[in-house]
Amino acid sequence: DNVPGMPVTEWFALYAENALIGMRNLGLFNLLINTLSVLLFAALFAAHRRTQPIGTALAAVVMLFSAGVYAANNQALPMLALSDQYAAAGAEARQELIAAGTALLAQGEDFTPGAYPGFFFCLLANGLMAAALLRGRLFRRWIPLVGLAAAVIMLVFTTLTTFQLASVEAMMPLALVGGLCSWVWSVAAALRLFHLARSTSAEPATQPAAVQMVREGAR
Secondary structure (H helix, E strand, O other), X not given: OOXXXXXXXXXXHHHHHOHHHHHHHOOHHHHHHHHHHHHHHHHHHHHOOOXXXXXXXXXXXXXXXXXXXXXXXXXXXXXXXXXXXXXXOOHXXXXXXXXXXXXXXXXXXXXXXXXXXXXXXXXXXXXXXXXXXXXXOOOOOHHHHXXXXXXXXHHHHHHHHHXXXXXXXXXXXXXXXXXXXXXXXXXXXXXXHHHHHHHHHHOOOOOOHHHHHHHHHHO
């Protein structure tokens, strides 16, 4: 696995050995997760549009913004193109490609200031959505509480490691706890949405949807 600040030539070597691992280490999976999170947040807004419309809408907008910021700064695919050119280039051209790769990494490598805004707004969106769900009463309280814990833990980890206030290795136990909380929060929220959708469709058609969902949340 890579460490922050790894020389660009080592990135090129990693891409040449296994491009998928190289793109993973440059945040390709984070890019995919952010995209799925936008869809999840849209569904959470739809479920709470009558009980918590402002809070969930704000969280969904911030998540959409964060996904756009992260995607704009993510360099997994541009580095793939550069690594292919580097493998086929001569000595003089390789120096130019090394300079270009260094600039890309400064802009978008994880745990560097260039990638921090995308992570920050993503974690902010998760905290806002969890807070809205706490007030919405459609979800069991432990689900948004886990979401709040995940957002706070990962924000601390990301801030400390990005600005070199602590090493990634020293903060890895914190990252493992935060990552586990993040997965639990996302999966539990998605499962609860499916449960609410099934329960709502089974209620009498004459009963207002908001009443049905509040009743289900109180169970």
